[in-house]
Amino acid sequence: MKRKLLPVAACILSFTAGAFIANDDPKKPVTADLAEAASRVFGLDFSQAERDSMLDNLNDQRNDFETIRKVALTNDVAPAIYFNPQPAGFKLPAGPSSFKASPAGNVTLPANRDELAFYTVAQLGELIRTKQISSEELTKFCLERLKKYSPQLLCVVTLTEDLALTQARRADAELKAGKYRGPLHGIPYGAKDLLAKKGYKTTWGSVPFKDQVLDLDATVIQKLEQAGAVLCAKLSMGELAMGDVWFGGMTRNPWDTKTGSSGSSAGSGSSVSAGLLPFAIGTETLGSIVSPSTVNGITGLRPTFGRVSRHGAMALSWTMDKIGPMARTVEDCALVFNAIYGPDGQDQTVVSAPFRYAPLPSLKGMKIGYVKKGFESRYGGRANDSLSLSVLRKLGAELVPIDLPEFRYGALTMIIGIEGAAGFDELTRLNKDDQMVRQGKNAWPNEFRSSRFIPAVEYIQANRIRTKLINDMHQVLQKAGVDVYVSPAYAGGNLTLTNLTGHPCVVLPNGFNQRGLPTSITFMGQLYEEGKVLAVAKAYQDATEWHKKHPKL
Numbered sequence: 001m002k003r004k005l006l007p008v009a010a011c012i013l014s015f016t017a018g019a020f021i022a023n024d025d026p027k028k029p030v031t032a033d034l035a036e037a038a039s040r041v042f043g044l045d046f047s048q049a050e051r052d053s054m055l056d057n058l059n060d061q062r063n064d065f066e067t068i069r070k071v072a073l074t075n076d077v078a079p080a081i082y083f084n085p086q087p088a089g090f091k092l093p094a095g096p097s098s099f100k101a102s103p104a105g106n107v108t109l110p111a112n113r114d115e116l117a118f119y120t121v122a123q124l125g126e127l128i129r130t131k132q133i134s135s136e137e138l139t140k141f142c143l144e145r146l147k148k149y150s151p152q153l154l155c156v157v158t159l160t161e162d163l164a165l166t167q168a169r170r171a172d173a174e175l176k177a178g179k180y181r182g183p184l185h186g187i188p189y190g191a192k193d194l195l196a197k198k199g200y201k202t203t204w205g206s207v208p209f210k211d212q213v214l215d216l217d218a219t220v221i222q223k224l225e226q227a228g229a230v231l232c233a234k235l236s237m238g239e240l241a242m243g244d245v246w247f248g249g250m251t252r253n254p255w256d257t258k259t260g261s262s263g264s265s266a267g268s269g270s271s272v273s274a275g276l277l278p279f280a281i282g283t284e285t286l287g288s289i290v291s292p293s294t295v296n297g298i299t300g301l302r303p304t305f306g307r308v309s310r311h312g313a314m315a316l317s318w319t320m321d322k323i324g325p326m327a328r329t330v331e332d333c334a335l336v337f338n339a340i341y342g343p344d345g346q347d348q349t350v351v352s353a354p355f356r357y358a359p360l361p362s363l364k365g366m367k368i369g370y371v372k373k374g375f376e377s378r379y380g381g382r383a384n385d386s387l388s389l390s391v392l393r394k395l396g397a398e399l400v401p402i403d404l405p406e407f408r409y410g411a412l413t414m415i416i417g418i419e420g421a422a423g424f425d426e427l428t429r430l431n432k433d434d435q436m437v438r439q440g441k442n443a444w445p446n447e448f449r450s451s452r453f454i455p456a457v458e459y460i461q462a463n464r465i466r467t468k469l470i471n472d473m474h475q476v477l478q479k480a481g482v483d484v485y486v487s488p489a490y491a492g493g494n495l496t497l498t499n500l501t502g503h504p505c506v507v508l509p510n511g512f513n514q515r516g517l518p519t520s521i522t523f524m525g526q527l528y529e530e531g532k533v534l535a536v537a538k539a540y541q542d543a544t545e546w547h548k549k550h551p552k553l
Contacts, residue, residue, distance in 0.1 A: 029055070029059050030055060030058040030059050030062065031055070032048065032051045032052055032055065035051045035054055035055065035058060036051055039051070041453055042453075042455050042458075069425075069429070073425070075314060075315050075423050075424070076312075076315065078315065078318050078348070079318055079422075082348055082349050083305065083306075083318070083319035083320075083349060083463075083502070084306075084349075085304065085305045085306065085470060085501055085502030085503075085527055086470075086527065087470045087471045087473070087474035088471055088474075090474065090527070092351065092353050092528065093353050093354055093528050093529070094353075094354070095354055096354055097354040097355045097356060098354075098356045098357070098358070099334075099338050099355070099356075099357050099358075100357065100358040100359070101122065101183065101331060101334070101335065101359075102122070102331055102359050104122060104123075104125075104126040105126075107123045107126040107127055107130075107132075108127075108132065109127060109132050109133060113141070116133075116138070116141060117141075117145060117275030117276070118275045118328070118550050119278065120278065120327070120328050120329050120331075120332050121183065121184070121187055121278045121279050121327055121328070121329075121332040121335055121336070122183060122329075122331060122332060122335065124138060124187055124278055125183040125184065125185065125186075125187055125335075128171075128175070128185060128186045128187070129175075129180065129183075129185070131175070134168075134172045134186070135167075135168040135169075135171040135172050135175075135185070135186025135187075135188075135230060136165065136168040136169055136172055138168070138186065138187075138188060139164050139165060139167075139168035139186075139188050139230050139232065140165075140168075142188040142232050142276060142277055142278075143159065143161055143164060143165075143188075143232055145274075145275065145276045146159060146232060146233055146271070146276050146277070147159070149274055149276055149553055150271075150276070152252065152257060152553065153251060153252045153254060153257065153261075153270050153271070153274060153276075154236060154248055154249045154250065154251050154252055155235055155236050155251050155252070155261070155266070155267035155270040155271045155274075155276070156190075156233045156234070156235060156236065156267060156271070157193045157201070157203055157205070157233075157234045157235065157236050157246070157248065157267070158193070158200055158201050158203075158233065158234040159232070159233050160197065160200055160231050160232060160233055160234065161232075163197075163199070163200070163231055164188065164230050164231060164232040167225070167229075167230040167231065168186060168188075168230045171185055171186035171228050171230065172186065174228070181226070181227055181228035182227055182228065182339075183335050184224065184227040184228050184229045184335065184336065184339055185227070185228035185229075186228055186229075186230060187228070187229050187230065187278060187279070188229075188230045188232045188277055188278065189224065189229050189230065189231060189232065189277055189278065189279050189280060189281070189336075190231070190232055190233040190234070190235040190267065190268065190271055190276075190277045190280040190281070191218075191220070191221060191231060191233075191234055191235060191280065191281045192234075192235050192237050192264075192265050192267065192268050192280070192281055192282050192283055193205060193234040193235055193236060193237050193267070194237055194241065194283060194313050194314035195218040195220055195221055195234075195281060195312060195313050195323075196214035196216050196217060196218045196221070196312040196313070197217055197218070197221055197231065197234065198214075198215060198216060198217055199213070200213070200234060201213055201234070202214050202234070202314075203234075203246075203247070204237070204239070204240055204241075204314050205236060205237040205238055205239045205240065205241075205246035205247065205264075206239045206240050206246070206247065206436060206437075207239075207247045207435040207436055207437060208427060208432045208433075208435050208436065210247050214312070216312050217312060218311060218312025218313055219309040219310075219311040219312055219344045219346060219347070220281055220308065220309065220312070220313070220323055220340050221312070223339055223340045224281075224336075224339060224340065226339075227339040229339070232277060233267075233271070233277070235265075235266075235267030235268050235271055235280055236248060236251045236266050236267030236270075237263060237264050237265060237266055237267060237268075238251075238263035238264035238266055238288075239436055239437055239438060239444065240314070240316065240420070240424065240436075240444050241263075241264040241283065241285060241288060241314065241316045242263065242264055242438070242443070242444055243260070243262075243263045243264060243266075243438070244260040244261050244262055244263040244264070244266035244292070245260070245263075245437055245438055246266070246437065247437055251263070251266035251267055251270050252270060253270065253273075253295055253296060253517070254270060254273045254274040254296065254551035254553055255273070255295075255296070255297060255516065255517050255518060255551045256515070256516070256517060257553075259295075259517070260295075261273075261292055261295060261296055262291040262292045262294070262295040262296075263288060263291065263292055264283070264285075264288040264292075265280075265282030265283060265284070265288050265289055265292045265326060266292055267280070268280035268281065268282040268292065268326045269282070269292030269293055269295065269296035269298060269300075269326060270292070270296055272296070272298045272326055272327060272328065273296035273297055273298050273550075273551060274551060274553060275550060278327065278328065278332070279325055279326065279327035279328075279332055279333075279336055280325070280326050280327075281323065281324075281325060281326070281336075281340075282300065282323075282324060282325070282326045283313065283321060283322065283323050283324070284302045284321075284322050284324065284499065285316050285317050285320045285321050285322070285416055285499065286320065286413060286416060286495070286496065286499050287495055287499070289301070289302045289322075289324055289326060289505075289507070290302060290489055290495060290505065290507045290520075290522065291489075292326070293326055293507045293508075293520065294489050294507060294509075294518065294519065294520035295517065295518065296518065297509045297517075297518030297520075297546070297547075297549065297551070298326055298327065298328060298509070298547075299326070299327055299328060299329055299330055299332070299333055299506070299507065299508040299509070299537075299541070299547060300324065300325070300326040300327075300333065300506070300507045300508075301324045301325050301326075301333040301334075301336075301337055301504070301505075301506050301530065301534070302322055302324045302504060302505040302506075302507070303322055303323070303324050303337060303341065303504050303530055304322075304502055304503065304504045304527050304528050304529075304530065305319075305320070305322055305349070305502030306349045306350050306351050306502065307322070307341050307342075307350065307351075307353075307504075307528065307530070308322065308323040308324065308337075308340050308341050308342075308350070309323075309342075309343065309344040309346055309347040309350050310323060310347050310349075311344055311346035311347045315419075315423050316416065316419070316420050316423060317415060317416045317419040317420060317423075318349075318419055318423075319415060319419065319463070320415065320416060320419075320499055320500070322499075322502075323340070324337065325337055325340070328547060329538075329541060329547055330506060330508060330534055330537045330538040330541050331359070331534075331538055333506065333534065334357050334530075334531075334534045334538075337355070337530060337534075338355060338357070341355055341530075342355075351528070353528040355530060355531055356531040357530075357531035357534055357535060358531075358535065359535060359538055359539070360535045360536065360538070360539050362395070362396060362539075363392065363395040363396050363397040363536065363539050363540075364395070364396030364397075365396060365397075365398065366396070366397050366398065366536070367397075367398045367400050367480075367481055367482050368392060368397045368398070368399055368400065368482060368484050368485060368486060368536065369399075369400045369401070369402040369477070369480050369482040369484070369485030369486070370389060370399050370400070370401060370402065370485060370486050370487070371402060371403075371404060371485065371486070371487040371488070371492045371494055372401035372402065372403060373403060373404075373492055374404075374487055374488045374491045374492020374493070374494060375389065375487075375488060375491075375492070377488075377491050377492060379488060379490065379491035380513060380519075381488065381489070381491075381511075381513060381519040381520075382488075382491075383511075384510050384511035384512075384513075384519045384521075385488050385510065385519075385521055387510070387511065388486070388510045388521045388540070389486070391540060391543055391544060392486070392540060394543075395539060395540070395543055400480050400481070400482055400485075402476055402477075402480045402482070402485055403476070404473070404476065404492065404493060404494060404497055405468075405469050405472035405473055405476065405497070407465070407469060409469075409493050409496040409497045409500060410496060411462070412462045412465060412466060412496075412500055413496065414451070414454055414458070414459070414462060415459065415462055415463065415466075415500075417447045417448065417450065417451035417454070418451045418454055418459050420444065420447070420448060420451070421447075421448040421449075421451035421452055424444075424448060427445075427448065428445075428448050428449055428452070433445035433448065433449075466500050466501070469497065469500060469501055470501045470502075473497070473498075473501050473503070477526060483525055483526050483529060483532050484523060484524065484525045484532055484533055484536045485523075485524050485525075486521060486522065486523055486524070487521075487522050487524055488521070488522070489507060489519075489520045489521065489522050494522070494524065495522075498524060502527065503524055503525065503526070503527060504524070504525050504527070504528075504529065504530045504533055505522050505523070505524050505525075505533070506522065506523045506530075506533050506534055506537040507520050507521070507522045507523075508520060508521065508523075508537055508540070508541055508546075508547065509546040509547055509549070510544065510546055511546060512549075518546070518549075521540075523536055523537040523540070
């Protein structure tokens with residue numbers, strides 16, 4: 001029998017924790033009338049006989065729900081279904097990794113120590129390596145700036161001062177003893193407050209978790225410690241990774257403190273932009289590195305899905321969450337990524353693939369794609385983006401137009417709501433979501449409730465469409481013969497598409513809008529080819545001055 005689709009508005013029905021209720025006791029058996037109402041919510045039409053036949057199954061399933069809910073599932077328990085962004089016929093890059101940074105040059109301490117606030121990771125690393133400044137001195141400098149400006153910016157959840165000073169002194173002692181860990185040795189940084197650190201709160205920016213302490217170190221934090229970096233602060237994030245509002249207020253943009261810093265990596269973007277820290281760790285599910293990097297005028301790297309372990313990180317969407325660095329320059333992002341990528345045996349989605357990075361001497365003759373429809377559409381920042389394309393042409397690149405696969409990508413973002421609703425199931429079922437700061441129609445409490453109305457079949461179908469998009473995207477890049485392409489940060493659908501397909505992205509400043517706030521351009525690339533994307537983005541950034549502009553607080 002052919003199913004006739006009906007409008008969802010045809011039915012008004014209350015759901016609680018997956019059980020059908022019609023102003024009634026949720027423990028009562030499901031009736032044919034309830035089955036009819038529910039089917040209309042899902043946009044389906046069943047005959048009376050079909051509804052009657054389903055009743056035993058529906059009541060059995062509801063009992064199964066109760067069985068499942070008796071199992072304690074914390075946020076860190078991932079589903080036994082792992083997302084793989086690799087298209088059919090894709091060959092994972094092989095061979096050894098290699099990393100060649102730009103020459104440090106002659107880096108000296110500024111006469112005005114305040115100027116250290118906007119030195120790059122590479123510059124600060126050279127100052128420490130040559131013992132012009134100690135890690136302890138630099139760490140105290142950053143801690144003081146965090147204390148001074150966070151009350152204005154609301155970018156810090158927890159200052160890890162004791163830990164930072166201990167790590168800094170250890171870094172100095174190691175350097176004195178001849179042990180140098182590399183370019184991050186003794187460099188202060190901050191971590192988005194969804195990454196666990198033993199002995200400190202990991203609040204996820206949310207009231208129900210504001211006193212939560214997790215007894216583990218996130219893999220990213222472990223790897224940064226091994227590289228010698230110094231954790232100075234747990235940074236604010238939009239509540240449960242949405243926006244820039246958390247239980248402490250709205251994180252502010254240093255360029256205009258009347259406005260928010262966007263999110264959800266709000267504190268990471270704000271603190272780096274304001275010169276409180278040289279780099280920070282952010283995460284992205286659907287723009288949470290790209291957007292705060294754009295708004296705050298800094299550079300961010302969203303790696304390929306499955307490049308950086310999420311062990312010890314809050315899960316919002318197991319198939320879309322990604323962790324990456326946010327810093328002043330492209331090469332700073334490369335330095336940090338070089339320390340955090342690779343398998344850890346904990347996150348089963350992480351693959352072993354080489355990371356190869358070296359600055360490009362020139363872009364002359366290089367084919368770089370550009371999203372033609374995106375750049376030609378009407379959107380804010382179009383003038384700056386057009387100038388960015390001109391810069392690439394002047395650098396000798398051959399710009400090749402590409403068209404992204406046709407689809408309304410927003411239809412698939414239900415995946416985030418569904419996986420988030422599962423990750424925070426108890427918030428909804430036990431009404432703990434009432435404690436959350438944001439309660440509007442577009443906030444998580446309502447999104448999580450609404451997501452319980454989405455059938456499992458539609459969730460699977462959405463992910464099957466992702467498979468098609470992954471394969472189509474691979475064909476687009478293969479046909480164009482490009483390893484790297486550029487796109488507007490927001491226009492043209494690229495941001496949503498590539499978060500669904502798992503492609504890497506580098507976002508960097510390319511000017512200012514009429515309000516005096518930063519704008520950005522994004523460089524995209526093939527899966528696991530962060531090195532190529534970073535190298536091209538660096539060539540563009542070196543030809544501009546936008547990353548050298550800083551807000552005045």
